[in-house]
Amino acid sequence: MTEPERRSPEAGSGMTEPERRFLEAGSGMGELERRCRWLLRAYPATYRDARGEEILATLLESTPAAQIWPSRRDAAALIIGGLRVRAGQDQWPGIGTSMRQAAALGAALAFVRTAVGGPQFLSWTGILQIDPPGAPLRGWLLALAAVAAAWWVPRRIAVFLVVTGATLLAYVNASQPTAAVLPAAFLILFGVCLPGRLPLPRSWLWLVGWVLLARALEGTFGAGGFVAIPGFAAPHQQTTIGAVLQFAHELTGVALALVIPWSIVAAAAVWAAVDARPAVSMIIYLASGFAASIVDQAASAHFQQWPVLTWEYLLTALPALAIAPVVIWRLRRQAIL
Amino acid sequence: MDTVAQKRQVAVCRWATYRLCVRISTSEMREPTYFVLASLLDGPLHGYAIIKRAAELSGDRVRLATGTLYTALDRLTAAGYVELVREEIINGRARRSYGLTGSGTAALQAEAARMAEAASVVTGHRRAATWKPSPA
Numbered sequence: 001m002t003e004p005e006r007r008s009p010e011a012g013s014g015m016t017e018p019e020r021r022f023l024e025a026g027s028g029m030g031e032l033e034r035r036c037r038w039l040l041r042a043y044p045a046t047y048r049d050a051r052g053e054e055i056l057a058t059l060l061e062s063t064p065a066a067q068i069w070p071s072r073r074d075a076a077a078l079i080i081g082g083l084r085v086r087a088g089q090d091q092w093p094g095i096g097t098s099m100r101q102a103a104a105l106g107a108a109l110a111f112v113r114t115a116v117g118g119p120q121f122l123s124w125t126g127i128l129q130i131d132p133p134g135a136p137l138r139g140w141l142l143a144l145a146a147v148a149a150a151w152w153v154p155r156r157i158a159v160f161l162v163v164t165g166a167t168l169l170a171y172v173n174a175s176q177p178t179a180a181v182l183p184a185a186f187l188i189l190f191g192v193c194l195p196g197r198l199p200l201p202r203s204w205l206w207l208v209g210w211v212l213l214a215r216a217l218e219g220t221f222g223a224g225g226f227v228a229i230p231g232f233a234a235p236h237q238q239t240t241i242g243a244v245l246q247f248a249h250e251l252t253g254v255a256l257a258l259v260i261p262w263s264i265v266a267a268a269a270v271w272a273a274v275d276a277r278p279a280v281s282m283i284i285y286l287a288s289g290f291a292a293s294i295v296d297q298a299a300s301a302h303f304q305q306w307p308v309l310t311w312e313y314l315l316t317a318l319p320a321l322a323i324a325p326v327v328i329w330r331l332r333r334q335a336i337l
Numbered sequence: 338m339d340t341v342a343q344k345r346q347v348a349v350c351r352w353a354t355y356r357l358c359v360r361i362s363t364s365e366m367r368e369p370t371y372f373v374l375a376s377l378l379d380g381p382l383h384g385y386a387i388i389k390r391a392a393e394l395s396g397d398r399v400r401l402a403t404g405t406l407y408t409a410l411d412r413l414t415a416a417g418y419v420e421l422v423r424e425e426i427i428n429g430r431a432r433r434s435y436g437l438t439g440s441g442t443a444a445l446q447a448e449a450a451r452m453a454e455a456a457s458v459v460t461g462h463r464r465a466a467t468w469k470p471s472p473a
Contacts (some may be wrong), residue, residue, distance in 0.1 A: 051407060053430060053431045054384065054407075054431045054432070054433050055403060055404070055407050056430075057383075057384070057385075057430045057431065057432060058383075058384035058385045058403050058406070058407075059403045061385040062385050062388055062403060071402075072405050073400075073402045074402045074404065076402070076404075077402030077403065077404030077405045077408075078402075078403065078404040080402075080404070081404035081405065081407065081408045082404070088452070096450075147389065
């Protein structure tokens with residue numbers, strides 16, 4: 001055992017040290033207890049009401065007498081455990097469901113990116129930006145329709161809605177049709193073609209992880225990332241109060257420029273430990289854009305430009321596109337029975 | 338073969354097909370889970386006692402953090418392997434004891450049998466009589 005049982009010198013009645021701490025802790029709040037209670041705030045209030053006192057008692061028992069801080073392992077386990085409960089990952093729905101939820105989100109957001117256009121969607125302001133008017137709204141509506149289709153409506157209608165959405169997006173944003181079609185393929189694959197309906201997440205807080213990750217990636221690789229630190233200048237020759245203040249101001253600017261992005265990266269990393277879904281959906285989101293650009297480049301070698309989508313195209317292509325996944329699904333069912 | 342067994346076989350075939358015909362055992366239990374369940378074999382225990390017992394049984398390999406233990410207990414309770422047996426208030430503090438359920442015991446025994454079978458492949462291995470190390 002790493003933690004030997006210590007007899008309490010004053011007890012002398014066969015009571016072990018952890019037991020003595022358990023009993024003593026009930027009589028008043030010590031430093032350790034106060035800190036443990038603070039860590040327990042990682043859990044939602046309802047969970048704390050049900051389990052908090054019990055976890056606290058175990059924590060106090062398992063911490064050696066001289067310590068006034070819980071161990072790093074205990075602290076990390078409490079924070080990550082609490083965040084997992086908040087993200088709805090404590091009762092793990094299984095890798096299949098988790099990955100499907102993540103894939104549906106990644107594909108839906110790729111739809112939005114197609115409508116909004118370009119990588120600025122990754123930026124903090126880009127998510128909220130409405131420029132040109134109507135385009136982001138259209139993207140969000142299509143994304144919502146696609147996710148709703150994948151989750152709630154019967155499979156064939158979902159296939160139809162998703163393919164219609166993708167085709168319309170291709171029509172709206174004709175410069176990159178594959179950027180709309182590929183996310184549609186992901187949605188069909190993960191949201192529709194797998195057996196059973198996709199269960200809704202128990203908590204939507206995990207979307208915070210996606211925003212954190214997007215911000216971390218933007219801060220690392222995007223334009224104006226870590227390299228774009230505000231100008232840093234040493235104090236001038238004459239050390240006047242003004243120059244010192246200027247230096248302090250610049251130093252604070254540099255510190256903030258480093259601390260804030262790295263804090264976001266750290267928060268994104270912690271969230272990845274809590275819940276892998278944002279990371280998976282981000283991979284799908286980025287992969288669909290990357291694959292779309294490769295397909296576009298390959299296609300541009302053969303075509304002068306992508307064929308303009310006309311009603312004739314729509315009328316002939318839509319039924320075929322809508323029926324194909326259903327046929328594939330039926331064939332697959334035949335194969336596995 | 339009865340109907341239940343047939344259905345089971347079909348289900349297993351479909352399950353295997355979904356995983357591209359690769360057999361992946363989902364019954365495999367992770368070591369901390371195994372030792373949490375094993376620590377309850379002698380009777381119900383409270384949180385700290387489970388941590389201590391699991392460390393003892395595993396030769397100190399499984400050292401559960403408190404948060405990890407309660408995550409595991411939540412999961413095992415939801416799975417029906419563990420149940421709340423006793424709740425006491427001692428000096429104003431809640432102390433809950435957990436015990437194994439029937440299905441928890443069965444799952445633990447199944448895992449022990451699986452590991453014993455896997456171990457027997459190595460421990461029961463006899464070198465072939467004809468095999469001799471090649472001269473250096």
